[in-house]
Amino acid sequence: MEFRGRDSDLRRLAGLLDGVEAGTGTTRGKALIMTGRRRVGKSRLAQEFCDRSGRDYLVFQATRGRNAMAERRDFLATLTQSSLRAPEIFAHLSPPDWKGTLRALAEFLPVDRPTVVVLDEVSWLVEQDPEFEGALQTVWDQYLSQKPVLLLLIGSDLSVMEALQTYGRPFFGRATKIDIAPLNVADVQAMAGLSAADAIDAHLITGGFPEIVQTWAPGQSRVEFLRGALGDPLSPLLVAGELSLLGEFPESSRSRAILEAVGDGERTFSAIAAAAGNSGSLPAGTLNPLLKTLEAKRIVETDLPLSTSSDTKNKRYRLGDPYLRFWLAFLRRAIPFVERGRGDVALDRIERSWSTWRGRAVEPLVRESLMRVLLGSRWSDVEAVGGWWNRQNNPEVDLVGADRAPTARRVAFIGSVKWYEADTFGRHELDDLARARGVVPGTDEDTPLVAVARSGFDAGLPLAEHWGPEEIVAAWR
Incomplete structure (x- = not known):
């Protein structure tokens, strides 16, 4: 599928690679932490950048829950298949730790031309092996940073990725950071060929998620788009929300219940506690830390009344991105109807509440x-x-x-x-x-x-x- 949008992000990445080639900065190599919500298009952006750069590159995608030894073997196998052309024997090695694995990578990075190395879903590598961060820091300081390499560290768990940059963690101070946001409303308008008012509707529905926006046919009305998406149980509009949530919050989790309460329009602490409890309100001691975790992951955001008078206890909660807001409000309940071939019923329910929901969203x-x-x-x-x-x-x-x-x-x-x-x-x-x-x-x-x-x-x-x-x-x- 044709890659569209993200021009400013591509320019930023190209500027960093130009800096590597020019040798500016305190080290020859540069490291970049790339964060953003799950399914926002970080991996696709990194691949497009690598392809357009014309440079040799390595892209390694971590697998959640995999044994750390198997992950390291897969990394070396990927190294042999990349344009860096490591010897085939590396695909059969079983390195004992990440320090040796990353040291092998450093050996095959050229010294006379820039290269790009992408480690995707770094947060999963950190989960698998608590020594990964320290190994990355050691190899970066001793070897990788001396080579003309742009190292992209990508992750969807915002709290884990931001923790990598905090004082006291091994990689602190060694990388810059960019946050990959969903496509903005002007990008959505350009891709969907809509008027300004209709583009705002499209942004509220898709959240600017590229895989969903690309299914919006140019000039298609909101109702036409929804009718088509609700006619297909596998449409990205329906599937992306469940995949995004299941990646972090199983259906049975307390966090999922809290998200569903906020998605249903509950905005106050007490209302969320009442809606998220199984047989009564969630205790404050349970709800408070869960809300703080959701805020750290930027899935839930907190608003305070803005004026010259402080009112820090009068909080209102909302979902951080429009697509999840729409999905939780409408689509999670629409899926059973769509699976029975009655997307028309789901569409009718959306239409009845659309104006009220949109007014606040x-x-x-x-x-x-x-x-x-x-x-x-x-x-x-x-x-x-x-x-x-x-x-x-x-x-x-x-x-x-x-x-x-x-x-x-x-x-x-x-x-x-x-x-x-x-x-x-x-x-x-x-x-x-x-x-x-x-x-x-x-x-x-x-x-x-x-x-x-x-x-x-x-x-x-x-x-x-x-x-x-x-x-x-x-x-x-």
Whole structure:
């Protein structure tokens, strides 16, 4: 399948390889830790980069749960099959440890031209053998870093990959890091050939996961895409979510129950505890560490009300990527219908809840987009865009622009997001927003009002600024 998008990521990798060739930096070789959510396209990106580089390379894919000895044998066998052309005898060796295995790799890296070495799913190598990190550090310091090599360390377990870089761990300070995000909404628009408003819908459904976006035929409507995907039990839209979750959270795990509760729309600690418990609420002592683990893996994110008043206990939880949000809200329950050939029933259920779900799901994307839009505006000093709510969620303000988060010194504006299919943002919505002015700590009657709407604005509204789908998508180009 044709590789599309990721131009900025490919440029970053090419720049690092150019640095290896030029010999810039304190060591000849360079190491890069590449992180990102499972199935976001890290492996495909690395392979595409290797192919385009025109250099000799080695790509090794670890296998979860494999015996460490078998993994090392497979590594050496891969080395013999790569363009580095190690002797065939290496495929039959059984190295006793990773230090010797990586030392063998270093022997076959040329000194007169750059090469690329990719170790994929490093977190699994760390799980298999606690000595792997130390061996990698030793061989890197003594041998690999002296060669013109770009070493890419890829992993999907964000907490493990970030731990590799922490002080006190063997490889600390030896690698730079990039995070491979899903395709942004502008990439989705370009690939799917959609209007700005429809591209935002597509991004909320696919999450920017390349394998799903590529199945969206150019110009295809949301309903047409869903009808096709729900007609095939093996469609990437249905399968990717289950594979992604099963890779880390079995169906019977507490973490999976928590994710499903958040996916169903539960946002507060108490509501999640009640929904995730089997016969009563999960105890706080159980739920707290599980939520912290999910946050460390960036699957669940925490929002705090943004204003000049601190309110650290009034947390709201949400899923970190749009695709899992959509999958858990709709698709996990749709799979049994699809398997019985009744994708039409699943589609009907999605359609009945779509507008309500989308209205809240679009808010994180809008806030992130405005952080880009504001750079060229009179609010270029705004460092945070969030929301505000009280314990009763009355009022609940969609947009708060401030100089810092979570406790601001100054609130620059407050705003509303109205993502109606056809209705415009009008006087009624403005009046609701104006009533919140003065309630949000740090605002008064002079605080500017702004709005974001899918279907336009009534004329003559006294808004300080307003944005539509075109501006939201353009922010990512």
